Amino acid sequence: MGQHDPSGIADYDDFRDISQRTLHHYDSVAPRFFAGTIDHDVSQNIAALLEAIELDAPYTLLDLGCGPGRDLKTFRDMGHRAIGLDGSAEFVAMAAAYSGCEVWQQNFLDLDLPDGLFDGIYANASLFHVPRSLLPKVLGELYAALKPGGVLFSSNPRGNNEEGWNGPRWGSFHDYASWERYVTGAGFDPLHHYYRPPGLPREQQPWLASVWRKPR
Numbered sequence: 001m002g003q004h005d006p007s008g009i010a011d012y013d014d015f016r017d018i019s020q021r022t023l024h025h026y027d028s029v030a031p032r033f034f035a036g037t038i039d040h041d042v043s044q045n046i047a048a049l050l051e052a053i054e055l056d057a058p059y060t061l062l063d064l065g066c067g068p069g070r071d072l073k074t075f076r077d078m079g080h081r082a083i084g085l086d087g088s089a090e091f092v093a094m095a096a097a098y099s100g101c102e103v104w105q106q107n108f109l110d111l112d113l114p115d116g117l118f119d120g121i122y123a124n125a126s127l128f129h130v131p132r133s134l135l136p137k138v139l140g141e142l143y144a145a146l147k148p149g150g151v152l153f154s155s156n157p158r159g160n161n162e163e164g165w166n167g168p169r170w171g172s173f174h175d176y177a178s179w180e181r182y183v184t185g186a187g188f189d190p191l192h193h194y195y196r197p198p199g200l201p202r203e204q205q206p207w208l209a210s211v212w213r214k215p216r
Contacts, residue, residue, distance in 0.1 A: 015134060018170045019107050022129055023087045025168035026067075030090035034068035042124060042155075044198060045209055046074060049120050049153035052191055052211045059119035062145065065126025066103065069095030075122075076101050108138050113145035120151045125207075128156035128171050132163055132182075135172075139186035149216040152188060154179075155196065158208035176208060188212035 026033065053059055059080045063072045066084030068091055075082035076099055084095045087107030096103040106112060108130050121142055130138050142152055159173020174182070176193055184190060191213055195205035 015109055015131060018131060019087065019109050022169045023107065026088040027090045030068065030088065030094060034070075034094060037067065038070055040070070042071060044194075044196065045124055045153065045155055046071060046122070048192075048194075048209060048211050049122050049151060050078075052151045052153075052213065053120050053149075055119045055147065055149055060117060062113075062118045062121045064121055064123040064142070065129075066095050066099075067091050069097075069099040069101070069103070071122065071124060072101050072103070073099035108134065111138065111141045113141055115144050116147050118146050118150055120153065121146060123152065123154040125155055125157075127154050128173065129169065130172060131170065132172050135182045136185060139183060139188075143186050143188065143214055146214045148214060150214045151191075152183070152212045152214070153209070154183075154212075155207055155209040157206050158195070174208070176210070179208065179210060183210070183212050187214065189215055 061075050061080050061082045063075065063082060063084045066072045066086050069084060072082050072084045072095055082099070082101050084099065084101055084103035085106050086092050086095065086103065087105065089105060092103045092105045095101070146152065157171065157173055158175060161174055161178045163172035164170070180190060189212065191211040193208065193210035195202060196207035196209055197205060
């Protein structure tokens with residue numbers, strides 16, 4: 001990783017800096033973030049994941065970048081075994097308390113996931129924080145953590161394949177064609193994608209959601 005790449009990220013120390021600065025932001029705003037997002041309706045995204053899983057329920061699910069635990073609690077209340085993961089220590093504590101679920105503190109640089117455990121991985125507004133040059137590594141680790149036939153859901157703010165600092169947070173903003181190349185490059189089969197919020201003109205739909213399956 002010592003080679004220069006087009007993103008301007010020179011080496012692993014740059015990745016570490018991106019991770020630490022972004023997580024520091026979330027730690028510093030955790031209570032406000034929870035209050036501002038607890039009522040967001042993401043039922044379309046939750047349904048997109050669950051309806052695509054063809055394995056036996058109840059499911060073992062990973063909420064990747066679970067934040068304060070809103071969707072983690074929903075999965076648990078639906079009867080699934082839900083495990084949360086977040087890099088923010090504040091979010092991990094809040095999510096465990098709010099959801100009653102097991103929550104792992106890990107960041108995207110240092111994922112340590114068990115192979116073949118999960119029926120589904122739910123990455124709602126989280127993978128866009130991964131620098132482009134790290135995506136193959138991260139997506140490969142998610143692929144390995146899914147059972148054969150398992151499903152990955154992602155929702156990211158869409159863009160024109162730019163990345164960089166957006167205030168105190170790092171973001172990578174893909175269009176669908178670019179995102180598809182990364183995810184299929186990790187071995188996933190595409191199922192479908194859509195834009196959010198529903199029912200609005202495309203220019204008013206900033207979120208790109210997509211569903212992918214690990215082949216059996």
